[in-house]
Amino acid sequence: MERTAVHVSRDEMERQERLISEIRDLPQRPESYHVVTYGCQMNAHDSEKIAGMLEQMGMHPAPTREDADFVIFNTCCVRENAERRALGNVTWLKEVRKTHPHMVIAVCGCMIQEPGMAEKILKQYKFIDLAFGTANLHQFPELLLNTLNRRDGLVQVTDEDVIAEGLPIRRLRQDAAYLTIMYGCDNFCSFCIVPYVRGRERSREVSDILREAEGLMQSGVQEIMLLGQNVNSYGKGLADPVSFAELLRRLDEMGIPRIRFMTSHPKDLSDELIDVMAGSQHILPQFHLPVQSGNDEILKRMNRHYTREQYLDRVRKLRSAVPGIGLSTDIIVSFPGETEEQFRDTLSLVEEVRYDSAFTFIYSPRTGTRAAAMEGQVPEAVSKERIQRLIALQESLQQDTLRRFVGTEEEVLIEGLSRRSGQAISGKGRHAVSVTMPGSDADIGKIVRCRITEVKNNTLMAERLDEA
Ligand code: SF4
Missing domain, CATH: 2.40.50.140 (Nucleic acid-binding proteins)
Structure with missing residues (x-):
């Protein structure tokens, strides 16, 4: 089904800003806050926006969650254990609140956006004061104000593909900054829950990105990390479509000392992008290119839309255009039905590419994804043995690969x-x-x-x- 991005209007953003002022003037508002972040850089950057809003409300950061009047958990649901850990920590805070009765507890992020999670929180986690999804981030001031006035548990989840500009940001670092260029994902890899919880792919306007980059450069930021679930397909759906390569070219011309980006899908890695990297001044010679598996049958069932050979072709092209380029990857072992022989194809690919680093995971079934319903879930003992072999191989190769420096x-x-x-x-x-x-x-x-x-x-x- 075709879905279009919902741009939050300037009027609405100004209304939320007024609510921030209202909270600042509330006599019973929390004095301090603590944000607990799980997951990827997108979540880390969302947490910077939450902190930005909280500081405009007059709150100051507390060193630990136990000390804070307002604690918010920004959750991840990409892996089952991340979700379990988050819920465990939220529940533990319920105990802490017995000695800190004014503490307000909130939960947000991808986990809340999962089907059935809002209902679960309302029924089983009644002590949570506020829960909201990724698409409701810009409404945080309004939701928090309602929570502070009522304190009877509020859950808000919107199934819309939202783009909200102009949220305040409290950046964790002054020298390096995240800059989101797009949200969501259209790829529906069969193991991945992201398209279900972060919505469909939508790109920010070029002018908004360039303006934010200019502001960061003026404030002395040395390095910008462009963020998106699949930055390589940036620009599709814009009224005036612009490729990711073209966006990079324009950012490179601005003179920001260092530009990185993450994450890329191999199927969308164009020759144009490689050429822009090769000719650029400021785009760093590094590429995170998740391969996930080295076996064609598994890649097909993962719905990745490339073969091992096509992936290796991209690697060769990158290496010949940008000599010495640093390559890193993500790999999943024990995808449903993965045989020992298919796993060995992953090992041989790792041997062939020689990555500078690799993030390795055991497949984690996520309800609602296609892979979760597939036959042939691999036993835990086999998965553990496979990941240890993969890690050992990567570590032994990495030592040698890094010697080129x-x-x-x-x-x-x-x-x-x-x-x-x-x-x-x-x-x-x-x-x-x-x-x-x-x-x-x-x-x-x-x-x-x-x-x-x-x-x-x-x-x-x-x-x-x-x-x-
Ligand atoms: S490209 Fe695949 S793995 Fe990456 S976010 Fe999209 S669906 Fe998930």
């Missing part, structure tokens, strides 16, 4: 002090690989030039040259 110069955006040593700093190089070098917290947020000296535990160790 030894002796080269890198520019690293410093994220913080190294966890291993207080005398060292770490961050991501241009290829998105972690680099550790001597330094202090005065370097955090800066781009530091260095020379890679060795590979240790899949991290690059470096000596400093100077600041870029």
Whole structure:
């Protein structure tokens, strides 16, 4: 069924802004807040928007959830254990509230958008004061105001494909920022629940994206991460369609020091995009390209719309156009019906590509997806054994793959002090690989030039040259 994006009007956004002021003036409003985030970068960025609204309401961040007057869980439902963990933690907070009776508990995000979850919360989790779905984020001020006035449990879920511009954002980092370019997904991979909970694919207007990027650049942001479930298909459905490659070209021309993007679907990775990357100044030489499986039959049943050979062709093209490009991937083991032989095709693909990093998962059935109803669910013991073999292979190859950086110069955006040593700093190089070098917290947020000296535990160790 054809669905169109609903653009929230400026009038409505201004009304929500007025409600933010109303909450700020409420005598019984919470003084402090804590946001607990599960899942991907999209969720992390939504949490930044929630924090932005809460701070405009006059609340300040509390160091822990136990200390906060208002606690909100921004949930994920991509894997069953993420969902279980979130519900467990929310339930635990019910106990904490016995000694903190004014605490307001809210739950939002993908989990709430799952079919049947709103009803479940109303029946089984009555202590939750407010629950709302991903499409209701812009209505948060109104929902919170109603909750504070009534305190009798409010659940709001909308099944619309919403685009809301202009929400306040409290960014976690000053040097690097997320910038959403599109929402939702139309691909319906058979294992994935995202299209059901994040809605159909819709792109933000180019002008809104460029304006936000300009503002970030003016405020001193060094690196922008463009976000979308499938950024490669950006622009479809816009009144004046623009390809993702063209959007990147325009962002590259602005002069933002570093541009990354995530996530990409191999079937939509165009030659145009590869050419733009090859000729760009600021798009970093790194590509996250989820393969999911190395076997054609499994890829077909996953509804991925590419074959192993087509995927490898994209990898070859990327590597010849952008020499040394960093590649990372997502892999699912034990998709329903996966045989030992089919699993070995995944191992051989990993051996052939040689990724800089790989996020590996055991298949997790999600109710409502096509794969959940498929025959041949793989026993847990087999799945565990397979994922251990995959991780061991990736780790052994990674050490070797990363050696190509030894002796080269890198520019690293410093994220913080190294966890291993207080005398060292770490961050991501241009290829998105972690680099550790001597330094202090005065370097955090800066781009530091260095020379890679060795590979240790899949991290690059470096000596400093100077600041870029
Ligand atoms: S491309 Fe597939 S895996 Fe990625 S969000 Fe869409 S449906 Fe899920």
